Amino acid sequence: MSVPAPPRPRVAVIDDEPDVSTFLQLALEDAGFDVLVSNTPVSVLQGLRAFAPHVICLDVVMPERLGPSLLTDIRRTEELREVPVVILSGLPDGARTLDGLDSGGGGPPPAAFLEKPIDAAALVLTVRRLLAGGSRARP
Amino acid sequence: MSSCPWLPADRTLLFDEIPCSIVVVDRSYTIVDRNPAFAAIWGDGLGATCHELTRGRPGPCSGCPAEKTFRDGERRVLAQNGRDRHGKPVHTLVHVAPVHDAGGSVSHVAIMSTDLTVTRRLQEEYQTLFEQVPCFVAVVDRDLRVVKANRLFRRVFGEPDGERCYALFKHRQEKCDDCPAERTFGDGGTHTSRHVGVSRAGEETHYLVSTAALQPGDDGPTHVIEMALDLTDLTRLEREKLEAERLAAVGQTVAGLAHGVKNMLTGLEGGMYVTSTGLKRGDPKRTSQGWEMLERNIGRISSLVKSLLAFSRGEGPRPSRFDPGEVVREIHDLFCQSAARHGVELRVDAGAAPVGPVVMDRDGLRSCLENLVSNALDACLVSGPAPCVIDMRLLERDGTVTFEVADSGCGMDYDVKQKVFTSFFSTKGAGGTGLGLLLTRKFVQQHGGTITFDSTPGRGTTFRLSFPRQRLPELPPEGGPGATDPECGSSRRQ
Missing domain, CATH: 3.30.450.20 (PAS domain)
Structure with missing residues (x-):
């Protein structure tokens, strides 16, 4: 009788660009994660609560639009409040983007920032570090 | 007595x-x-x-x-x-x-x-006003010689010493073309115009001058008073503000472009990853998926570059005569399935009266409507779970043909409204180049039309493209580029 495999860590990817989310999904699945993908931020909270991710990868899209408001919603959701969030963005100034998002919802600030174009190995490394309880990864 | x-x-x-x-x-x-x-x-x-x-x-x-x-x-x-x-x-x-x-x-x-006593008091008040008013004040005679100047004038332009106003204000040898004092001498009225002069220190001085008649006589005024408001600081601030806005626009443009390109690069990165891993595993399905990602993102980069080039080179429209309702229906057919997949109802309202053929750049109009419907669909996707509707309308009133795309999506707040026609501004992240509405506006302007929109956050947005028929382009000469008239079988406008 075989020993059941330990549950795989769960990572949620929220990006409105299907090719990007497909890429991240495959890269993370290849690295051994269970991945939930959402291309539309609308109604994503319900799916996130059900999926109970260990890490969330969130595209900020444009800084004044969907990403920040969704981050605020995540921080206001009890089950998701403490989940580490990796910000994905094509905006060049990662540190400033993180600082600009710090105040959303009262929970912890984003744990890491990855600037696009995203390298699959860097993404996997970042997620693994966060799962291991690594310190906040500044760019 | x-x-x-x-x-x-x-x-x-x-x-x-x-x-x-x-x-x-x-x-x-x-x-x-x-x-x-x-x-x-x-x-x-x-x-x-x-x-x-x-x-x-x-x-x-x-x-x-x-x-x-x-x-x-x-x-x-x-x-x-x-x-x-x-x-x-x-x-x-x-x-x-x-x-x-x-x-x-x-x-x-x-x-x-x-x-x-009263006269003296009035004189003193007048003198104080004349000397202290924060304007350049000069009184000129019919020969445009400055016979009196106030303190600020003397400080900035020097003592008049019988010089003519144009020599003092602008170091000119001849009177100005648009001399307001001369006009006041001619009609006794008040005239105002903006000028650029040179101070005695050689500095550019901007001023708004108003002239009024003094001592009117039978042959018109003997003197004219010139009151010039110094706009130099204001002009400098205006220039600085414009420059700051220009730099901000350049920065925003570059940032927007970089953002869009980076998303496409991520798509390419993803395509390479998926293709590569597919090949390594001997997984043709995955390899094919990666290849499609590569093709798609190369296509998007190509499209962005073409849009940039089209926008920058100012390519003119290629007019032809066609049925505008047909284009509306084509756009409906193009989007209705994807809209339905997202729970959005896309409807066409052809209006009570049919709209006759128009002479426009057909492909350009199609791109504009495609862009507007695409935007409307995006607005619906982020508007929440409530049912969303997009209405496309075509109507003609008083010789003006109007295309309307109205959605009941998320609407735009003030900040977004201000940026709608800004290059590379997009609320769609990697999904948009930020050039769509800019190109749409350019198309509309090339056809003598106007683009307007109403939007309320949470309620939706309506874009209108209105084209007065008399301002639409003419069909090119027979045999020339774009000289197609499929409906009438002629290259000439009927």
């Missing part, structure tokens, strides 16, 4: 009624007569000396004009400042005239004083 032995009888009435104070003193400066106007200011005064009465002095005043006239028999005119019997300052214009006795000697002196 006074009895004036030194005056002819028929002038006594004038002595009493003239609105000036007149007093007559003898050689001891004793007042021997005065008219009612004098008495009204100084009291009766008869028998008193003038210096006692008017100055409270025991002896004659220093430089007393009466004393001089007693001595030389000459008339004299002078301005005097003093105080009335109530102690209030009085400014007077004094005429001193000798009164001769039968032997021809000066026995008395008549002193006539005109009260200029």
